Amino acid sequence: MLIIEGWLKLATGEFDKVADAARTMVAETVKEEGCLTYAFSRDINDPDLIRIAERWETAEALAAHGQSAHMAAFNKAMGGVKREGAELWLYSGEAIRRIM
Numbered sequence: 001m002l003i004i005e006g007w008l009k010l011a012t013g014e015f016d017k018v019a020d021a022a023r024t025m026v027a028e029t030v031k032e033e034g035c036l037t038y039a040f041s042r043d044i045n046d047p048d049l050i051r052i053a054e055r056w057e058t059a060e061a062l063a064a065h066g067q068s069a070h071m072a073a074f075n076k077a078m079g080g081v082k083r084e085g086a087e088l089w090l091y092s093g094e095a096i097r098r099i100m
Contacts, residue, residue, distance in 0.1 A: 015050060017080065041053075
C-alpha cells in the first residue's frame, strides 16, 4: 500500500478559482482501480491551505492516476492560481494496520 499525505498552500482566495476542478478531480479519482482513498480538505484555520490524503493499492495504480485525463485537467486548472507552497510525502509499507 502507498500513502500520500501533504498540503498545498494557495494565495488568499485562490482555492475558490479551482474548487470545481478539485471536486471533479476527487470524484473521478475515487473511481480509479487501485484507489483506496483520495481526499482534499480545507484546513479549519486557513481556507487557503488544502490538506491532501491518498491511499493506493499499488505503485502501478498510482502511476496510472498520474497519467489520467482528470489529472491533466486539474494540473491545467492549478496552473492558473498562485501557490505559496506545497509538501507531499509518499509512504509505503507492507504491514499497515488500522489502529482505530
